[in-house]
Amino acid sequence: MRWSYSASRSFRQCQRQWYFKNVAANARAKDPFRKRAYLLGKLQSISAWRGKIVDDVISKTITPNLNRGVCVTLTDATNRARVLFDRQLAYARQHPLTDLGLQVSKAGDDFAIFHAMEYEGELPKHEIERAWCEVETALINLFSLEDISLILKSSGYIVSQRALQFTLMDNVTVLAYPDAIAFRNDAPPAIIDWKVHAFGTNDAWLQLAIYAIALSRCRPHRDFPSGFETQPQESVLYEVQLLTNVVRKHSLEEEQIVEAEEYMLSSAYEIACLTEGRKYADLNVEDFRGAAYEETCQRCAFRAICWEKSHVY
Numbered sequence: 089m090r091w092s093y094s095a096s097r098s099f100r101q102c103q104r105q106w107y108f109k110n111v112a113a114n115a116r117a118k119d120p121f122r123k124r125a126y127l128l129g130k131l132q133s134i135s136a137w138r139g140k141i142v143d144d145v146i147s148k149t150i151t152p153n154l155n156r157g158v159c160v161t162l163t164d165a166t167n168r169a170r171v172l173f174d175r176q177l178a179y180a181r182q183h184p185l186t187d188l189g190l191q192v193s194k195a196g197d198d199f200a201i202f203h204a205m206e207y208e209g210e211l212p213k214h215e216i217e218r219a220w221c222e223v224e225t226a227l228i229n230l231f232s233l234e235d236i237s238l239i240l241k242s243s244g245y246i247v248s249q250r251a252l253q254f255t256l257m258d259n260v261t262v263l264a265y266p267d268a269i270a271f272r273n274d275a276p277p278a279i280i281d282w283k284v285h286a287f288g289t290n291d292a293w294l295q296l297a298i299y300a301i302a303l304s305r306c307r308p309h310r311d312f313p314s315g316f317e318t319q320p321q322e323s324v325l326y327e328v329q330l331l332t333n334v335v336r337k338h339s340l341e342e343e344q345i346v347e348a349e350e351y352m353l354s355s356a357y358e359i360a361c362l363t364e365g366r367k368y369a370d371l372n373v374e375d376f377r378g379a380a381y382e383e384t385c386q387r388c389a390f391r392a393i394c395w396e397k398s399h400v401y
């Protein structure tokens with residue numbers, strides 16, 4: 089079983105949602121139900137989508153250029169974001185989810201599908217306009233953050249959205265995707281998590297602590313600095329709230345590392361006890377508890393198949 093921080097949150101919020109995303113969804117399955125679960129899992133809220141556009145501009149445009157010693161200007165970044173924004177919007181409008189033949193990889197960077205289109209039948213114009221304003225604000229703020237800019241520009245090498253894997257316990261592999269890891273020649277690595285949240289009140293220390301543990305325990309990728317090794321408490325952790333322009337710097341004490349390890353173990357154990365290593369064919373959706381709050385269902389990407397299968401309420 090693969091465990092991730094986001095899967096653990098999904099499981100605690102609604103076990104059934106976790107089941108659809110992590111067990112039932114399968115892009116290559118012939119079973120239309122599993123294919124539909126896979127595509128439903130790709131639905132995004134408009135706010136998550138605008139955050140992903142910002143993430144993509146940072147990880148696919150700004151970071152690779154910095155690694156080559158080329159500075160990207162705010163205008164370049166905003167132009168790239170606008171291209172992604174318009175192309176993904178056009179793709180989503182032309183591809184309702186009734187088409188089970190949608191090929192995510194073929195669409196590449198143009199791919200986007202929306203929760204609002206699937207469940208409300210339209211994309212509210214004012215929300216799309218606000219999403220673009222927030223993309224612009226996030227990028228303007230990014231370019232104004234001098235400390236973060238200095239870390240990125242002075243790094244020897246930056247990797248973005250790289251999978252870090254390690255074995256947590258029998259049959260459980262942890263998978264972590266930090267937004268950015270900046271390897272610095274004369275300083276410990278910096279792990280950065282970009283957040284594009286309207287309120288930015290969440291404290292992401294636990295998520296960042298899990299990334300720091302993963303960086304210390306994973307097998308280094310081939311492009312990591314030669315002989316790279318680190319301890320979780322050595323990494324410098326930054327939670328960068330790009331809409332509110334707040335940067336939270338976290339450093340880990342021993343007790344926080346223990347707390348993060350206990351969180352991973354207890355969550356993985358809880359999931360493993362319910363699934364007992366069984367695969368899709370041997371599991372039944374009814375074995376998984378539904379959400380406690382109706383608001384969770386309103387936001388849920390899998391509502392269509394969940395409510396077809398059973399009466400949750």
Ligand code: SF4
Nearest residue numbers: 102378379385388394
């Ligand atoms: S619709 Fe509700 S109960 Fe069903 S998977 Fe989603 S959150 Fe869970």
